[in-house]
Amino acid sequence: MLRDKIINAINEVGFDEYQEISSVDINFADAxxxxxxxxxxxxxxxxxxxxPLSGDMDANKQRFLKYDHAIILNKIMFLGEYYEKMETSTMEVLALLDQLRDKLEADPVMIAGPGGCNLCPECAAKTVENCRFPEKKRYSLEGSGIDIVAMSRKLGMTYNAGDKKVGFFMMVLY
Ligand code: SF4
Incomplete structure (x- = not known):
């Protein structure tokens, strides 16, 4: 069963929290x-x-809502005493997401995360070339208009963990 495979992959890679929802409960916000x-x-x-390259709000909604289920993942990271670890923490989270993507590569899932797609060292958009891996492209939650902070609060997930630690949220759709 696909759901069990995804949960196993989540546990193997190692995230701090996850919550399962129906995709119709994703909170899209124009703001x-x-x-x-x-x-x-x-x-x-x-x-x-x-x-604007990823499309308008309707395109974003369609992209997510063609899946029935969503699993929201959270990895809590220390940002450093002076927030100097922000970039390295983000890279560590994206590396976890890459591991998850590798484990689920052959499955009909979509994975979205914080920030833009980082599959290529430099996105082809910068040189006005076509996307090199359109099937593997990783969409941004915020860039898709998803209010992940409000969703995390509603679901009782940890956004601000105190002591300069924050939650980085990701989503697997299937
Ligand atoms: S896969 Fe496509 S969207 Fe992702 S970085 Fe490469 S060119 Fe950009």
């Missing part, structure tokens, strides 16, 4: 989608998994 335009992450218009 989250719009915030990408002024975000300083540098991915707006520079990554195929982020706005």
């Amino acid at each position: 989250v989608f719009a915030s990408c335009k002024t975000n300083t992450c540098g991915n707006y218009g520079q990554n195929y998994s982020c706005p």
Whole structure:
């Protein structure tokens, strides 16, 4: 059963929390989608998994809602006394997501995470070439207009763990 395989893979890779929901309960918010335009992450218009290249809100909803189920994952990371570990923590989380993607490569799942797709050292969008791996592209939760912070609170998951530790959220859809 696919659900059991995904849960096994989640446990093998090692995340701190997960919650299972129906995809119809994903919280899409226009304000989250719009915030990408002024975000300083540098991915707006520079990554195929982020706005505006990833499509409008309708396209984002369709992309997620074609799956029935979603599993929200959380990995709690220490950001450093002066938040100096922000980048390395993000890279560590994305490495976990890559491990999960490898384990589920042959399965009909979609994995979304924090920030833009990092499959290539530099996204082809930056040089106006076609996406190199459209089937493997990893979409951004926030860039898809998903209010993952509100969802995590509602689900009782840990966003602010105190002592400079925060939750990084990801999602597996199947
Ligand atoms: S697979 Fe490569 S080219 Fe495609 S969105 Fe990801 S980083 Fe960009």
